[in-house]
Amino acid sequence: MTEPLIELKGVSKSFGNNKVLDNVDLTIYRGEALGIIGPSGTGKSTILRVIAGLTNPDEGEIYVQGVRREGLIEDSADPIGIGMVFQQAALFDSLNVDENVGFLLYQNSKLARSQIQELVKEKLDMVGLPGIGHLYPSELSGGMRKRVSFARAIMSNPENPKEGPEVLLYDEPTAGLDPIASTVIEDLIRDLQSMHGVCSTYAIVTHQDSTIRRTADRLVFLYQGRVQWQGTVSEMDSTDHPLIRQFMSGSVQGPIQVVG
Template sequence: MTSATFSSSLLGSFPVVTSTRHCDLGKERNKFCCFNEKKGQRNVICACMAPPTRNLGRDEFRGTKFTESSKYGNFSKEVKHENDSDVLIECRNVYKSFGEKHILRGVSFEIRHGEAVGIIGPSGTGKSTILKIIAGLLAPDKGDVYIRGKKRMGLIGDDEISGLRIGLVFQSAALFDSLTVRENVGFLLYENSCMSDEQISQLVTETLAAVGLKGVEERLPSELSGGMKKRVALARSIICDISKESIEPEVLLYDEPTAGLDPIASTVVEDLIRSVHTKGEDASGKQGKIASYVVVTHQHSTILRAVDRLLFLHEGKVVWQGMTEEFTTSTNPIVRQ
């Protein structure tokens, strides 16, 4: 898990029960479609299509209102908010393809201040891709990304967008092998701040303590365990320039933060993700500073321990979203696969 912190002006911030049968639509798309044949359901629901707007069983979809945003069913919970001032990031109808491969097919969602959001779904559905688009590493082919209500017109060099820092913690550890832990964590500040080396060194020590690491500043990455590398990456993503007059809120994006870790190390990282959030308390006893975060994961434990709200991606679309505790009881046929 490597980290990189991006802001609107820092381009160089890296160191920064179902049966299976064919339906007509499925035949056209050369794939199988799974149907939920739950007793009491009057209409067959196909995974290729949005749910019908009538003739559903009483308990189907828990009375949730769905909206259809594409022919083949990009449907999700429609949540009404009276106040949009706390929306930090919004994706509107985002599409992305690589060559002939269509990854995202009209993804829309919001990230609000204080949220802990998880993005889950099968491999190849665009989870990591949407994180990179939010961070400004990729541009969507179609659709828009709004940062605190301002439309992003390009990539991470947008000077006109300010007021929010976005950090991306990559899945694989890509620490600079030739740099010490101190130099890795403080790299952004050494290159892009007016702070003295002494100030940066002290801040690095404090940030490492916040993620539960002490006395490792002079070690090289090769001298760290996998779990320690993950924590160094997290420290690098949350460190910020304290010499500025005001500190912008930050959204952290985690791409598979517990991948490759044993259960104990995974638990440590999951707890750290919570602790650096504004609703948590870090290892040094201070309130976390991260306004919101988004986690892409396949790990069930990470979903339960680190996430409050879930988005389920399937074939490049958000097909379900809701609170974590609602996920296991969802009657959405795609989710239940």
């Protein structure tokens, strides 16, 4: 872990008068599992959107494999693929699972429909959901919808393999799930990292203790738009840092201001 795969330097972002990110430096290294944690409203999801090229920072620089990104993801192709799994799965309700998972290929590739369906089947098998391509999102449980969104995020075009995602960004992937469904998702995140040919690098935003411990190796703690602490999961348990201690204990007493 010497040269960053993705690097943010001095990134700031405001929405109106609300400064969500304030001079943030952040690195993601190839092969690592980075957890981005902190209280609600501290810029965690915004950082993912900046990394994905969906949101432009007001200030700062983004480097992807050493190449400075100019503009948003549609303005110029990154040297690596970056996929994102949104908090609410973000599936198209009017499309079935097959059409959701294969959406980009159906829209933008020259592959035959039968080829795309085979690729969709392969990805659904990877996420433990064989034989559900004909179902619609309304017919799926919350955990199943999350896994379908994973299958869509790892879809790639065999005609342009470089467009496939090398990095996955997960925004609260276990939010709203029961403990058993959360465990299934946490195991899947690790399984996708270890599978040959699937994304070996990821960053995950989460508040959930089990998800932090089961899916992250290195942690970045954000508060008031700034990186306040970095370390491993084991260091999180042993540090005396007051922000970490309050956050992990869930106490209302401490330096983190309780809103409302």
